[in-house]
Amino acid sequence: MSLMRYLLSTLVFISAFSAPVLANDYFNNILSIIEPPHSHTSIIATNLISGETIFQKNADTLLLPASTMKLLTAVGATSVLGKEFRYQTQFFSHYPIANGVIDGDLYIKFSGDPTLKLSDFREVFKQLSDQGLHKISGNVYLVGETNEQLQAPGWVWDDLGICYAAPVSSFIINRNCIHAELKAKLASSKSQLSMPSYLPVSIENTAVFDKTENNPFCELSLTRLASNQFNLSGCFPGSKSLKLAIAITDPSLFAQQSLAQLFKSNQIKLKGSVYLNGNLPKYRSLIASHESAPLKDIVKTMLVKSDNLIADSLLKELGRTIYGAPGSFSKGALALKEVLVRDGVALDYAQIIDGSGLSRYNLLSARQLSQVLNLIYKDTRFDYIIDSLPISGISGTLKYKTSFNKPPLKQHILAKTGSMQGVDNLAGFIRAKAIDDTLFVIMENGQSPIEKKEQLAPFSALFLQSMMDKPLMPSVDTSGSISSSK
Numbered sequence: 001m002s003l004m005r006y007l008l009s010t011l012v013f014i015s016a017f018s019a020p021v022l023a024n025d026y027f028n029n030i031l032s033i034i035e036p037p038h039s040h041t042s043i044i045a046t047n048l049i050s051g052e053t054i055f056q057k058n059a060d061t062l063l064l065p066a067s068t069m070k071l072l073t074a075v076g077a078t079s080v081l082g083k084e085f086r087y088q089t090q091f092f093s094h095y096p097i098a099n100g101v102i103d104g105d106l107y108i109k110f111s112g113d114p115t116l117k118l119s120d121f122r123e124v125f126k127q128l129s130d131q132g133l134h135k136i137s138g139n140v141y142l143v144g145e146t147n148e149q150l151q152a153p154g155w156v157w158d159d160l161g162i163c164y165a166a167p168v169s170s171f172i173i174n175r176n177c178i179h180a181e182l183k184a185k186l187a188s189s190k191s192q193l194s195m196p197s198y199l200p201v202s203i204e205n206t207a208v209f210d211k212t213e214n215n216p217f218c219e220l221s222l223t224r225l226a227s228n229q230f231n232l233s234g235c236f237p238g239s240k241s242l243k244l245a246i247a248i249t250d251p252s253l254f255a256q257q258s259l260a261q262l263f264k265s266n267q268i269k270l271k272g273s274v275y276l277n278g279n280l281p282k283y284r285s286l287i288a289s290h291e292s293a294p295l296k297d298i299v300k301t302m303l304v305k306s307d308n309l310i311a312d313s314l315l316k317e318l319g320r321t322i323y324g325a326p327g328s329f330s331k332g333a334l335a336l337k338e339v340l341v342r343d344g345v346a347l348d349y350a351q352i353i354d355g356s357g358l359s360r361y362n363l364l365s366a367r368q369l370s371q372v373l374n375l376i377y378k379d380t381r382f383d384y385i386i387d388s389l390p391i392s393g394i395s396g397t398l399k400y401k402t403s404f405n406k407p408p409l410k411q412h413i414l415a416k417t418g419s420m421q422g423v424d425n426l427a428g429f430i431r432a433k434a435i436d437d438t439l440f441v442i443m444e445n446g447q448s449p450i451e452k453k454e455q456l457a458p459f460s461a462l463f464l465q466s467m468m469d470k471p472l473m474p475s476v477d478t479s480g481s482i483s484s485s486k
Contacts, residue, residue: 027055027466034462036451041459042366042443045467048377048429049436054467059370062349062363063445066418067306068427069357069364071372074299074385076336076355077314079343080321083384087113087292087317091124092284097133102287105138105272107280110255112144112170112327113292114313115301118258120290121173122266128288129267139272140263142255144170145326146278150251152312152329154359156421161222161230162247165358168312169251170327173258175309176251182232182242184209193232193244200257201248202229213237224249228257252276300388303416304396308356315355329354343379345371357418366441369427373439377429389414389428403461408432408468415440422447426460432468440464 035041042058077085092107110116150167151160159165163177180195180203193205210218215235223231228248236242248254260274292298295314302310312329319331322338333352341347350368353359376382390396393410397417404413415428424447430438442460 023055027057027463030463030466031057034459034466036444036447036455036459038451039447039459040445043441043463044366044370045438045440046370046374047436048374048439054438056366059367059441060365062351062365063425063443064360064420064423065357065362065364065369065443066420066423066425067308067357068369068416068418068425068441068443069352069355069362070302070306070311071369071376071385071416071427072336072340072352072364073311073314073318073355074303074388075343075372075375075382076318076339077295077299078382078385079339080318080335081295081314083294083296083381085295087111087115089113089116089120089124089290090286091128091288092280093287094281094283094285096285097128097131097287100132100134102133102136102138105281106136106140107277107284108140108142108259109280110142110144110170110172112168112172112313112316114172114175114307114310115292115298116172116290117174118262121259121262124288124290125262125266125268133268136268136270136272140259140270140274141277142171142252142259142274143277143280144252144255146252146276148326149328149330152354152359154353154361156358156360159358160247161224163245164247164308166247166309167249167251168309168316168329171251171255172309172313173251173255176248176254178246178248180244180246182207182236182244184211184239184241189235191236198261200228200254200261201246203232203246204230205232207232208235209239210235210237211239222246226250228254296384296388299385303385303388304390306397306417308358311356312354312358318355340372343375345375358420366427366443369441369443370439373427373429373441377437377439386414386429389416401458401461403457403465409461409464412468413464418443421449424452424458424460426458426464430464430467435468438467440467 042061042063044056044059045054047054088111090109093102094104148169150169155165166176178199178201180193183192185192189208191207191209207220218235218237220236221234228250256274256276263270298310301307315332316327318335320327322335323331337347337352351363353361376385390398392398392413393405398404412430412432415426418425423445425443427441442463444459
């Protein structure tokens with residue numbers, strides 16, 4: 001018998017010898033047992049068929065949303081850009097290709113596509129080569145926004161060196177992230193760092209391995225320097241290799257140096273050099289382009305993988321579309337709030353800083369998140385978003401989450417997680433034959449790391465089990481009469 005089933009059976013036994021238990025009493029009794037004693041919690045649950053609020057507690061308290069913020073971004077981007085929107089990376093020249101030569105300069109217009117890879121450039125260059133292009137007589141200019149805000153206010157400084165918080169720019173190649181591996185040397189505490197040699201990044205490594213694991217203060221430290229240079233120091237316990245995902249510091253320089261490297265090994269010879277430029281020439285011809293996947297696919301990746309770079313790139317694109325270039329976090333946040341309010345979401349007192357939820361300055365209530373979910377459920381423009389959510393025990397951030405990968409929750413929860421230090425939120429839907437479609441938001445802030453390690457199951461999982469396992473009981477309808485509900 002699961003812990004929750006044991007708790008429920010205890011409550012059912014008690015209620016059998018007492019007055020009938022109303023819905024609020026039932027859930028309050030449950031919460032008296034499962035609610036974390038040191039956290040701030042907020043809950044709202046709604047029957048989507050009847051529209052009845054099943055239960056709510058602290059539903060208007062503003063808390064850190066973490067990655068549940070991506071639900072707002074998905075709705076805002078879909079509303080403004082449309083499901084079929086695609087990022088475009090465009091290639092221009094002064095004159096069309098003639099006799100296999102571009103007689104002058106090549107301009108590559110970046111669009112902030114968070115999915116753009118170096119292999120996409122190889123593919124475009126191959127297509128141009130197949131069309132006969134073999135030489136560019138001038139320079140290559142990479143065109144994008146200058147003096148960009150690469151991180152939003154409220155991002156934690158020690159997140160910035162990892163790809164979880166890669167810089168958000170109009171210049172994005174390979175997610176503005178590099179991958180490396182730290183290995184222990186034989187018969188030594190020293191380490192060896194390996195990464196692809198073609199990457200235009202420099203990492204000075206002085207890190208060591210604590211193979212005996214006797215050092216209680218053993219930890220790695222990554223120092224971010226200018227021009228995509230880093231210093232890796234400190235120690236790592238044990239002797240197993242460690243995979244590293246390091247966020248670059250200068251996206252435009254990374255793009256410039258990456259494409260300069262690509263031209264050295266390409267069949268298309270470049271006479272000049274690769275430079276950065278903020279503007280396209282007045283007279284130009286489009287000679288090639290690369291398109292991203294449609295927005296509906298990008299949003300699915302964002303929600304399933306909780307992809308921060310996609311979320312904040314979409315936020316900037318939203319601001320750029322509504323208020324004009326350059327794109328920025330402030331424009332995007334204002335645009336997102338404007339769009340959601342227009343669609344009926346009451347965002348009074350809410351604070352939106354970014355699109356990913358990384359910022360510690362974001363503030364949302366459970367009720368506001370529930371209004372976004374209700375909009376997703378009822379408005380056909382957003383119905384694809386439900387099918388893009390992680391499914392408990394099946395996909396994304398809910399595939400392996402404790403208690404969500406086994407009955408009764410497995411396969412029945414479609415929801416966006418929102419986790420960071422001290423935060424464990426969940427917002428989404430219950431779909432099961434035994435109950436009506438149900439919308440829920442469960443927010444927990446101020447979570448103790450110690451308490452998290454000690455808990456048998458997440459608070460959200462226990463509460464959702466109580467909703468799915470609850471027995472027949474009376475509840476009060478709007479006319480004041482007593483009716484039975486499941």
